[in-house]
Amino acid sequence: MTHDEADVVVVGLGPVGITLCNLLAAAGVRVEGIDAADDVYALPRAIGMDHEVMRIFQNIGAADAVAAATGHYRPSEYRSADGTLLRRFESPAEPYPLAWPPYLTFLQPELERALRANGERFPNLALRTGTELVGLENPERPVLTLRDKANGERTRRAPRYVVGCDGANSFIRRGLGVALEDLDFDEPWLVVDMILEDQHAPLPETNVQFCDPARPHTYVCGPDQLRRWEFMILPDEHPAEVNRPERIWQLLSPWLRPDQARLWRSATYNFHALVAEQWRVGSVFLAGDACHMTPPFLAQGMVQGIKDAANLAWKLARAIGGGSEHLLGTYEAERRPFMREVIDITKRLGQFICELDPDKAQARDAEMAEAVRAGQGVQIRQNLFPPIRHGLVASNIDGSPSPRVGEPCPQPWIIGPFGRMRLDDALPPGFQLLIAGHMDPSPTLLDKARQVGIAVHRVAQETSYPSLLVEEDRVLVDWLTAKGARAALVRPDHVVFGTAADARGAEQLVCQLQMMLVAAPDK
Template identity: 40%
Template sequence: MAGKYSRTDRFDPILMSAPAFDVVVVGMGPVGTLSANLLGTCGIKTLIIDKESEIYSLPRAIAFDHDAMRILQSCGLTGAIETFIAPYAPSEYHGVGGKVISRFDMQDPPYPLGWAPNYVFRQPPFEAALRAGLRRFDCVEERTPCELLEFEQKDSCVEILIKNGQKSELTTASYLLGADGGASTVRKISGTGMTSLDFDEPWLVVDVLCSEAVLRRLPSTIIQYCNPSRPATYVIGTENHRRWEIRLLEGEDPRTFEDESAVWALLTPWLKPDDGKLWRWATYEFHAVIANTWRDRSALLLGDAAHMTPPFMAQGMTQGFRDAANLVWKLERVLGGQATDSLLDTYMEERVPHVRATTEIAKDLGRVICECDLMAAQDRDARMLNEFGDPPIVRLRQSLIPHLINGLTLQGTSGAGTVLPQPFVQEGSGVVRFDDLVGPGPVLVLRSSLNASELTSSTIELCEEFLLKRVYLRDDDSVVPENIIGVVEKNGLLEKWFSDHNCVAALVRPDHYVYGTATTASQIEKLCVAWSSSRACSSNV
């Protein structure tokens, strides 16, 4: 994968022994730092490096969804970030003449994953909280400024040449993760190309810290201004942070907007210079691209190093968080001897179709906004009002997110590839989220209508052999057999999910995706057999 480097000490005795680290992560942005937190939670010996010592002080990403929040929950970070986030506001699309042509919002509680479906956040303190989280783990080491220079794959490890300050150093790892952004060094060294998904649009992104007076007269919803003369987006951030994304028109030179007065001129419909402070402004090409290879043996790409998504669904960072959650539980099983290295092949099998599908949806939303031809925009408005009503119905943002369709799922069983809901459940005299009570790892969840004592002895043996926790949704007074976690849910989310999918059991992966379901006690045994013979388990050799 990588080119060779010239060093006389490449075969130091240290390189003939076990790798110095289980995993080396390159990149300390949100995705890389989250990955290291997940690895630390698993007790995996990890080195994370970044060529910059300081966190970038200005905002870039502005939103994420409940998938990301649940992943943060799994490594104990939600409390650390709660002061830097806020629920996402409703969204409207305004067509020609300002008419509302589309509306999105998040559904009312109970929330399906235990968190509000969408959030906005302030990236610099958010990243600082993620970095601080690394210091909880003795098994995680961070080095900055530390730059990846080269790596070479061997039979038993990856040899990694890094520059720490003025000193070059050779280290080794079982796996190398490239979470080093769109200009990824890991990807460049690997020689992996990027495939365009045919979306390249020039935009100016402006972040403003607004005065209290102007906040009262700015829109209270997020607005996509689908105006063919100048498409734009208005985003409500946390506290007094507001963002405008403004499309550059054909023939406009991005360098024009290096000047602050030119930026304020574009903001004239909403703001005057004394209404706030420009926090950041920058011109971008919004791209849709995906790396041709995400895994080559022991080197893997994730986040922007593997793909870039236009911002029209606010899914860019969440896509990377899903990468990290998908990959880390598989690394834990491989490094712990519970599965063979072939399990890691499912990372690309699962994530590439999911990322492509999500990116295509973001592109479709972007094309609605980016239309600059008046007649085409009028046709768009008429088509959307015909489809969604006039006034348009409110659609749920999360209904657009696809399920897993490839990889480690038992396709053909209802609910396979979906994300298991997370209800609030009773714990003693209090209430907690389902994941916090059950803990990490694969789980067999049993519906209350099933008598837990009906599980066959073979099913119980498989659960014990392959470390499958058994969780039983019970009534307040029902008896739970030994070695089964009894759960009383408080809002009926799981019971409804079981009813919708007409099943009595679900085998759930550590990343909360449903592997498969069963409709009878005998099918539960077959479900567990399928899991035990899958690439998630060492028996599949």
């Protein structure tokens, strides 16, 4: 592929940008990814991801390579200064709803290398490192000026679309003049990554948020021997002073001696809560940290950026393939309000943790400890987050959402014609109507689905039932029947468009999708 052939140029090849490149290339789009750095950043930054992200990596053929860089994600506990349990976050038990562990830790450099190596499989994807974006003109029909950092040579690109995945200081966002909405969270923290060398060091068995008003801090068990501590920088402290090796070891002294671990990385950050006021200007889009910054207390920064990529990729591919450009308006309509909710949830938890007033902290501890005693102290992490409520999702006649709308559709392990596999691996990409339970698709339904380009699949629960796909653990059927449904119409990004209790309801869903694809809603 030559420089001038790309339909999409992706700027920034961190986890979000390289995932988007892979998704677009897998969909047949000609894509060029550029990054100013020569190689991946060699130190860890993000450390947690969820099963939706692993499913995305599965869909681009990178899951096995990425899995080598992952580890188990421990439950997370909030504890007071005296060690009292205030709250505990756990993940769903097996059988896992998306066939992957609900949460995982990972090493970011290895993850990025695996995703870049995966991109080499696609002849329609060109990755160019050491290439800096220095100019962006006319976002309606964008023209990019790139500079080769090795020789200073400048070249121009005129792709159909541009996506800025270029981080919190996004050149593209600033060049477009897009402002950031401040959601009122700005706290300085020190992040310390240690490689454990003494397996007998007395460390917690879980991840812990220490809600100590003397100094709020966090402990995270990473993969292999990686352990992370995060310490709030107090108002009378200077970040550079706290980030000295001797000061770091003072902070770590309750857990480690210098002979028990080695320092891999330390850095100071201001944890922000920000959302870009626009995620699209003309034919230029923003994704990941370029359009939202989330406090790290629920490990949602990179996770949500990759979900941006999954949401946008299939819509760009459809528009490039001749579909309605109206569909592209649903990207911001779906993701921006969703991210404001995610950030609000994360910010509230951060405010719990970051309380420095001893009296307020004592009142918080008493209230939360009482909830624990009342049996309300354990929460499932995935249940904290809302579904997609806007954009390309179905609604009832009265405007209310139908059950399960906007949620990720489960992915059970199935037995199919080629043996045991995850459901997505047995299905073609695109829109799917999944029927579970006893519902026979009518000829009218099958004909309507064919006209819209929806593949219809029955997922049975017993091998004696006439079906090519049989799920092992009733994950899909139980998820549907809990809401009185027997079928789910699922988008290419695995978000549920709508559910139906019978064939007639499924026909109505298909018709609603058909109308919305022609003139997709942007609210």
